[in-house]
Amino acid sequence: MPDTLDGYMEWIMLETLFSGYLLVFSLLYIVSAYQGERGFFKRRIMPLLPLTYALMGTIFWGLQLKIGHSYNTFQHFVFSLQYPFLHGWALVSILFWIPFLRKRPILSALHSSIFFGLMVKDMFVESPDKLVDNSSPGNDLKIYSASIGIYVTALLFLLLCSQLIYRIKRENA
Amino acid sequence: MKPFQKSITYLMAVATILVSGVLYFSSCTHDNELLVSNGPKIERGDLKLNFPADTKLTYDKTHGNVGWGTAYLGGLSTLTGRFNSFGMTTFNFDESNADGINFEAWVWINSVNTSEPGRDGGCLQTTFGTTTSMTTETANVAILKSKSVELSTTDKGYNVKCDFTFHGVTKEITGKLMYDGETTTGSGATLKTVYGFSFDFQFLAQTDFGIVSTNIADKIDIKCNAIFRQVP
Numbered sequence: 001m002p003d004t005l006d007g008y009m010e011w012i013m014l015e016t017l018f019s020g021y022l023l024v025f026s027l028l029y030i031v032s033a034y035q036g037e038r039g040f041f042k043r044r045i046m047p048l049l050p051l052t053y054a055l056m057g058t059i060f061w062g063l064q065l066k067i068g069h070s071y072n073t074f075q076h077f078v079f080s081l082q083y084p085f086l087h088g089w090a091l092v093s094i095l096f097w098i099p100f101l102r103k104r105p106i107l108s109a110l111h112s113s114i115f116f117g118l119m120v121k122d123m124f125v126e127s128p129d130k131l132v133d134n135s136s137p138g139n140d141l142k143i144y145s146a147s148i149g150i151y152v153t154a155l156l157f158l159l160l161c162s163q164l165i166y167r168i169k170r171e172n173a
Numbered sequence: 174m175k176p177f178q179k180s181i182t183y184l185m186a187v188a189t190i191l192v193s194g195v196l197y198f199s200s201c202t203h204d205n206e207l208l209v210s211n212g213p214k215i216e217r218g219d220l221k222l223n224f225p226a227d228t229k230l231t232y233d234k235t236h237g238n239v240g241w242g243t244a245y246l247g248g249l250s251t252l253t254g255r256f257n258s259f260g261m262t263t264f265n266f267d268e269s270n271a272d273g274i275n276f277e278a279w280v281w282i283n284s285v286n287t288s289e290p291g292r293d294g295g296c297l298q299t300t301f302g303t304t305t306s307m308t309t310e311t312a313n314v315a316i317l318k319s320k321s322v323e324l325s326t327t328d329k330g331y332n333v334k335c336d337f338t339f340h341g342v343t344k345e346i347t348g349k350l351m352y353d354g355e356t357t358t359g360s361g362a363t364l365k366t367v368y369g370f371s372f373d374f375q376f377l378a379q380t381d382f383g384i385v386s387t388n389i390a391d392k393i394d395i396k397c398n399a400i401f402r403q404v405p
Contacts, residue, residue: 023193026186033183106182116189123196141196 007082012143013063014086017056018093019119020147021112024155025049025105045155046105048162050096052154053108057093064091089114119144215329217269220352222368222401224264232261233367233400239280240397243378244390252389254287256280261399266370268352271322274331278397280315282339283307300386302340315339317372317397325349333372340382348374348395358402365402372397 028049032041064087071077081087089111095101096108123140224230242253258281267273283303285293294305307313316338323332331350336343353369378384379391 022189026189029182029186030190033179106178109182109185113185113189116192120192120196123199137199144193144196 004082006080010082010087013060014083014090015115015119015140015143016147016150017060018090018112018115018147019144020149020151021049021053021056022109022116023148024052024151025109025112029105029109044159044162047102048155048158049105050102050108051158052151053093053112054096054102055154055158056150057090057096060090061094086114086118212326213328215324215326217324217329220266220268220355220368221273222264222266222403224261224401226265227403229405230401230403232264233402234260236398236400238398239395242394242396243392246388247390252287254285254293256282256284257286258284264370264399264401266352269324271324271331274322274333274350275319277316277318278399279317281308282313282315300384312341320345322350335374337374337376339376340378340384342382344376344381346374346376348372365404368401368403370399370401372399 028041028045032039032046035041068074068077071080078084093108093111096111101107119140123137222230224232237259238255239259240253240255242251244250245252260279262277262279264276264278265273266276282301283298283305285297285301287293287297298304303313316336318336318338320334320336322334325332329352331352332347333350334345334347337346349372351371351373353371355366355368358365358367373394373396375392375394376382377391378389378393379386
C-alpha cells in the first residue's frame with residue numbers, strides 16, 4: 001500500500017477499475033465451459049468480456065485526461081504519478097476494442113491479473129507489517145467488491161446494448 | 174482455443190475464485206478481532222511529603238502561583254490574573270498511595286492582580302464583594318480543601334475532589350493534581366531538594382458561586398503551582 005495520500009488515491013482508482021475483472025471473467029468462463037459451445041454464456045456473454053474491460057480502460061483514459069488537464073504540462077502530470085508503470089499498463093487496456101485482441105478474452109484476463117495480484121499482495125503481504133489496526137484488509141475488500149460490482153454493471157449494460165443492436169439488425173434485415 | 178489453453182484458463186479461473194474466496198473469508202475474520210490495550214504504562218515512585226508536620230519541609234510561596242483565566246465578553250479576549258496572597262495550610266503527599274494525599278490551601282481574594290491597578294482595586298473588588306483592606310475575613314478568603322483522591326488511569330496525575338469555598342459558597346469541584354518532579358539546589362549546607370506540584374480545576378463563578386458580572390464568562394480556569402523545599 002502506498003505511503004502517501006496521492007499514491008493511495010491512485011491505487012484506489014486503479015484497483016477499482018481493473019482488479020475485479022479477473023473474478024468476473026473466471027466465474028463466467030467456468031459457467032460457459034459447463035454450458036458448452038452453444039450455451040448463452042459462451043455465445044453472448046464471453047465475447048462481451050474483453051469489451052467490458054476495454055470500456056473500463058476507456059473510462060480510465062477519460063479520468064486521466066480530466067486529471068491531466070489540470071497540470072501545466074504533460075511532463076508535470078507524468079512526474080506526479082506515483083505508479084507510472086501501472087498507469088501505462090492500465091491505459092493499454094483500451095486496446096481490447098481492437099478485434100484481434102477482443103477475440104482473445106484470455107489476454108484481457110492476463111492483463112487484469114496484475115491488478116488482482118497487487119490486491120492480493122496488499123491484503124496478505126503488506127498490510128500486517130504496516131498497519132496498527134485491521135482496517136486495511138476490510139478497505140481493500142470494499143474496493144475489490146466495488147470493482148466486481150462495476151464490471152457486473154458494465155457487462156449488463158453492454159449485454160443490453162448488444163441485444164438492442166442485434167434486434168435492430170434483425171428487424172432491418 | 175486449444176485444449177491446453179482451455180485447461181490453463183480453466184485452472185486460472187478456479188484459482189482466481191479460490192483466492193477471492195480466501196480474501197473475503199480472511200477479511201470477515203478481521204472484523205471480529207478486537208484491539209486489546211492495557212492503557213498507558215504509569216509508573217509512580219515512593220515520594221512522601223508531609224507539610225507542615227515535617228519540619229525539614231518548607232513551602233516556597235515565592236515561586237508558587239495561583240492564576241486564573243476566563244473569557245472576556247463572550248470570548249473577545251481572555252482575562253487572566255493571579256492572586257498575590259495565598260498559602261498552604263497542609264499538604265500531605267504519598268506518590269503511589271491516593272489515600273495518603275490531602276491538602277488545604279487558601280487565597281486572599283482581594284489580592285487579585287491583573288496588572289491593572291484601577292481594575293484590581295476597583296471593579297474586581299466590587300465584583301468579589303471585598304475591599305482592599307480585608308485580610309482574613311470570611312468574605313475575603315477562598316479555601317480549597319481536598320476530600321478524596323484517586324490515581325489517574327490515563328496519566329501520572331491524581332484526580333482530586335475538593336470542597337471549594339469562594340464568595341461565601343462552598344461547592345465540590347474536581348481537579349487534577351500533578352507531581353511535576355524534583356531537583357536539587359545549592360550544595361553542602363545549602364543543599365535542598367525541590368519538589369514541584371500543580372493543580373488545575375474549573376468552576377462556574379456565576380452559576381455556582383453567585384458572582385454577578387456581564388464582562389466575564391461563567392467558567393473560570395484556575396491553575397495553581399506549588400513548590401516545596403526540603404533540607405536533608
